[in-house]
Amino acid sequence: MTRLLDIQDLTAGYNGVTVLSGVSLHVDEGETVAVVGANGAGKTTLIRAIAGMVHATSGIVTFSGTNITNQPTDRICEAGIAQSPEGRQLFVSLSIEDNLRLGAILKRARARTDDNLARVFDLFPKLKARRHQLAGTLSGGEQQMVAIGRALMAEPKVVMLDEPSLGLAPVMVDLMFDTIADLNKQGMSILLVEQNTGESLALSSRGYVLENGSVVLQGTGEALLQDDRVRKAYLGL
Amino acid sequence: MVELYANAIVNGLLIGAIYALVATGLNIIFGVMRVVNFAHGEMVVIGMYIGYACWQLLGLPPWASVLVAMIAMFAAGYLFQRAIGNEFVDKPQHVQFVLYIGLALAITGLHAIIFGPDPRGIQSAASFATYRIGPLRIDATRLHAAAAALVIVFGLWAWLRYSLTGKAMHAAAENLTGGKAIGIRITHIFALTAGIGMACAGTAGALIAPLYDTNPYLSSEFTLTAFIIVIVGGLASLPGALVGGLLIGVSEALAAVMISPSAKSFVSYCLLLIVILVRPQGLFSARRTGR
Numbered sequence: 001m002t003r004l005l006d007i008q009d010l011t012a013g014y015n016g017v018t019v020l021s022g023v024s025l026h027v028d029e030g031e032t033v034a035v036v037g038a039n040g041a042g043k044t045t046l047i048r049a050i051a052g053m054v055h056a057t058s059g060i061v062t063f064s065g066t067n068i069t070n071q072p073t074d075r076i077c078e079a080g081i082a083q084s085p086e087g088r089q090l091f092v093s094l095s096i097e098d099n100l101r102l103g104a105i106l107k108r109a110r111a112r113t114d115d116n117l118a119r120v121f122d123l124f125p126k127l128k129a130r131r132h133q134l135a136g137t138l139s140g141g142e143q144q145m146v147a148i149g150r151a152l153m154a155e156p157k158v159v160m161l162d163e164p165s166l167g168l169a170p171v172m173v174d175l176m177f178d179t180i181a182d183l184n185k186q187g188m189s190i191l192l193v194e195q196n197t198g199e200s201l202a203l204s205s206r207g208y209v210l211e212n213g214s215v216v217l218q219g220t221g222e223a224l225l226q227d228d229r230v231r232k233a234y235l236g237l
Numbered sequence: 238m239v240e241l242y243a244n245a246i247v248n249g250l251l252i253g254a255i256y257a258l259v260a261t262g263l264n265i266i267f268g269v270m271r272v273v274n275f276a277h278g279e280m281v282v283i284g285m286y287i288g289y290a291c292w293q294l295l296g297l298p299p300w301a302s303v304l305v306a307m308i309a310m311f312a313a314g315y316l317f318q319r320a321i322g323n324e325f326v327d328k329p330q331h332v333q334f335v336l337y338i339g340l341a342l343a344i345t346g347l348h349a350i351i352f353g354p355d356p357r358g359i360q361s362a363a364s365f366a367t368y369r370i371g372p373l374r375i376d377a378t379r380l381h382a383a384a385a386a387l388v389i390v391f392g393l394w395a396w397l398r399y400s401l402t403g404k405a406m407h408a409a410a411e412n413l414t415g416g417k418a419i420g421i422r423i424t425h426i427f428a429l430t431a432g433i434g435m436a437c438a439g440t441a442g443a444l445i446a447p448l449y450d451t452n453p454y455l456s457s458e459f460t461l462t463a464f465i466i467v468i469v470g471g472l473a474s475l476p477g478a479l480v481g482g483l484l485i486g487v488s489e490a491l492a493a494v495m496i497s498p499s500a501k502s503f504v505s506y507c508l509l510l511i512v513i514l515v516r517p518q519g520l521f522s523a524r525r526t527g528r
Contacts, residue, residue, distance in 0.1 A: 053414075073418070073420060074421065085415065091408040091416075102405060150419060
């Protein structure tokens, strides 16, 4: 297996406050890797630091063998890392279709916008019927679909999903995790950041537990689900 | 009497169209970057001097002078934003204020050095051409300038609404984090925004160069008028800039004939006060979006 995304000893934070300290993790091609942890553990900061939206004070982020640490975000996206960010961050006064088309603004995918749009609509048929509706008028689940679809429009090599299940109705949560599993079956490499520990570890080949900005546990998804500490602290068992 | 008012209204609408173009530029810059261009009136005056220099000194045809002003100001705005402006977008407002006031003073000073303090005007036979429609007498230059301004305003709306780059500007204005996350080149989008905003001002300046004599100190009046329009019409609202521009144009013109020419800005400020008291978000309020 080829190592796609490799993070070594990453330290990052905001305004001098260190949020992530010395995090190392990797995503191989075709893998779904879960990063779980409580609110404030540094999950979102991890995604933002990989994407160049937060300055990494030390450590190295390597993508496909190239050092991309602290590169401008648009260049990192252009290299093939897309994300569905925390809080989805849709353009609420633009239509679903416009939101998706903007996901393909990068040079790497712009020429194939229409093909990719069709592919996203295949994945989320609900969005196709409502393509002209404003993104702000959608339900939480539908907004999350747009956020994931928008990331996929960039034809990424790896997609980072920040809390895709947050705030969704239980039936939507199941659908969302099914979709993520499907995406992975189609060959997409996924870095999944979640508070929903059980569901996300269940569909991931490997997982990391983040606590106070450091990786405290790692292993296969299955092994972590069996781990006593995980069961106690995150699954309430 | 009716003729007098009708002519005043028509003239007001014509100058209002120019105001709308100026205010559109200010609104686009504010809408996308949340930055107030205090040097906007100076940009109009640059446009007037470019128009004067191209037409009067170089003998270019009027349309070419306008085109030169548009392209030059777009380029200047783009480069300014890339070189300096982008560093100030995240800074507190009082820091931005110092930058743009400094820019305004520098431009006024440069104008005074290059062209001197005396008014410069374009002498052209075309300035005296008029159209007559019934009782109305419409100054041809004024009509052409207004028509061009409206074409640019509507063209800009269409471009912002339908082009991918326009949508990216809209997206960055509405949700900067989301825009960054999907890889929109924010520095480029901001520079385009500054380029377009300043080109609006510069083009408006070139369009009115044949109508008014230029001097370096006209700028603050333009800046204030543009601010009034933007507040009356609604911050960051493009329809607001258009309607506000026409409204201020007409009310100024009517004030000039009904009260006295010196009452023009008095009436504008009254309108401003009424709007602030009754509808502080402006006639057309753009959606308030978080940054």
